[in-house]
Amino acid sequence: MQTSFTPEQLTKPAIQRSNDILRNCVHCGFCTATCPTYQVLGDELDSPRGRIYLIKDMLENDRKPDEKVVKHIDRCLSCLACMTTCPSGVHYMHLVDHAREYIEDNYKRPLTDRVLRWVLARILPYPMRFRVALLGAKIGRPFAWAMPDARLRAMLEMAPKHIPPVSRNDDPQSFAPDTAKKMRVALMTGCAQKALNTDINDATIRLLTRLGCEVVVAEGAGCCGALTHHMGKTNESHSTAAKNITAWAREMDGEGLDAIVINTSGCGTTVKDYGHMFRNEPLAEDAARVSAIAMDVSEVLMKLDLPGGAPQDMTIAYHAACSLQHGQQIKTYPKDLLKKAGFKVVEPRDSHLCCGSAGTYNLMQPEISKQLKDRKVDTLMAKNPDIIAAGNIGCMMQIGSAAGVPVVHTVELLDWASGGPRPPALDRTNSDVPILR
Numbered sequence: 001m002q003t004s005f006t007p008e009q010l011t012k013p014a015i016q017r018s019n020d021i022l023r024n025c026v027h028c029g030f031c032t033a034t035c036p037t038y039q040v041l042g043d044e045l046d047s048p049r050g051r052i053y054l055i056k057d058m059l060e061n062d063r064k065p066d067e068k069v070v071k072h073i074d075r076c077l078s079c080l081a082c083m084t085t086c087p088s089g090v091h092y093m094h095l096v097d098h099a100r101e102y103i104e105d106n107y108k109r110p111l112t113d114r115v116l117r118w119v120l121a122r123i124l125p126y127p128m129r130f131r132v133a134l135l136g137a138k139i140g141r142p143f144a145w146a147m148p149d150a151r152l153r154a155m156l157e158m159a160p161k162h163i164p165p166v167s168r169n170d171d172p173q174s175f176a177p178d179t180a181k182k183m184r185v186a187l188m189t190g191c192a193q194k195a196l197n198t199d200i201n202d203a204t205i206r207l208l209t210r211l212g213c214e215v216v217v218a219e220g221a222g223c224c225g226a227l228t229h230h231m232g233k234t235n236e237s238h239s240t241a242a243k244n245i246t247a248w249a250r251e252m253d254g255e256g257l258d259a260i261v262i263n264t265s266g267c268g269t270t271v272k273d274y275g276h277m278f279r280n281e282p283l284a285e286d287a288a289r290v291s292a293i294a295m296d297v298s299e300v301l302m303k304l305d306l307p308g309g310a311p312q313d314m315t316i317a318y319h320a321a322c323s324l325q326h327g328q329q330i331k332t333y334p335k336d337l338l339k340k341a342g343f344k345v346v347e348p349r350d351s352h353l354c355c356g357s358a359g360t361y362n363l364m365q366p367e368i369s370k371q372l373k374d375r376k377v378d379t380l381m382a383k384n385p386d387i388i389a390a391g392n393i394g395c396m397m398q399i400g401s402a403a404g405v406p407v408v409h410t411v412e413l414l415d416w417a418s419g420g421p422r423p424p425a426l427d428r429t430n431s432d433v434p435i436l437r
Contacts, residue, residue, distance in 0.1 A: 104232030
């Protein structure tokens with residue numbers, strides 16, 4: 001694609017990067033075939049190619065974003081299926097992230113939008129605030145029908161029936177390996193996941209220590225910054241990301257780390273991009289070091305000697321999270337591990353398509369998100385599974401709100417198959433009471 005940025009514009013690193021990305025695009029349209037929003041809405045401007053045209057025009061002309069541009073950029077899931085499909089290597093993720101930052105800096109949203117985005121940015125990345133909000137949402141859920149805004153209804157309806165007690169395993173500490181030490185790893189415990197499902201980190205720690213890892217929860221690490229990053233709130237996202245970089249670099253310079261283990265793939269995609277995000281900042285070197293050893297938990301488990309399991313009498317429908325299969329290009333590891341553990345693994349039709357969760361997308365674009373969720377659940381349930389497995393808490397919550405079978409993190413199933421406890425989600429009842437402490 002031909003671009004016409006001025007020499008002055010190209011002195012800005014963000015513009016220079018976007019210019020490089022735009023010039024790789026050859027208008028082929030392959031991306032439209034795998035774009036979920038284009039399939040649902042049928043509008044060229046709701047496809048990656050259409051959004052690329054809008055972004056190019058906006059950035060080249062220093063144009064103030066208008067309602068039309070913002071609408072179509074906001075409708076992007078950042079599922080990144082377009083990047084998997086693109087034959088020209090267009091790095092759409094960096095381009096749309098730049099567009100969102102530009103919109104955040106140059107467009108005044110309606111008051112309700114500003115308030116909702118502010119609330120999400122001030123609650124979701126903070127586990128205890130999120131717990132309190134979930135409890136309030138759970139109480140208000142029966143009255144969701146009375147909410148005039150579909151986004152408010154979605155926020156109330158997202159409250160899970162079960163809110164787990166705080167897990168002390170998420171506190172800064174070190175867990176010794178059960179066998180001869182093979183690796184020393186830092187576990188990213190995250191933010192929203194610590195409020196929504198503490199079983200995932202608990203299972204991860206058990207499994208990794210059983211396989212010979214010393215597992216460290218680093219002092220000062222927390223939210224990866226993905227939520228605010230995808231809102232275009234760069235200062236906020238970089239502030240939280242910087243805390244992680246500092247915490248993990250301290251461990252790397254101390255006793256050393258072989259990997260930073262991430263069991264929420266949406267976070268993993270962002271942490272692996274820290275090197276790019278901080279490339280022009282004082283933390284650039286440490287950010288690049290962190291990104292270089294950041295791994296999804298499935299990548300780490302492939303390096304360890306996960307024992308083979310006896311055949312299990314249950315069928316697992318594997319949901320491939322977009323942030324894992326497209327954002328990190330990890331497609332087979334979770335399935336390979338589940339099969340090795342003895343499970344029968346099946347995949348739904350159109351497994352490359354998004355479930356509609358996409359961070360806060362299910363809260364900010366509930367109508368489109370629901371269509372994508374219904375389609376995903378239908379294709380998963382068509383496989384008649386006993387359990388649905390996924391590697392991202394957002395997907396688990398989205399699919400679990402409509403699926404007729406338990407939705408469990410892949411690592412919980414692997415922990416169970418190799419000697420750990422039965423995943424609590426398989427036996428959970430709707431009467432469970434939320435606990436705050």
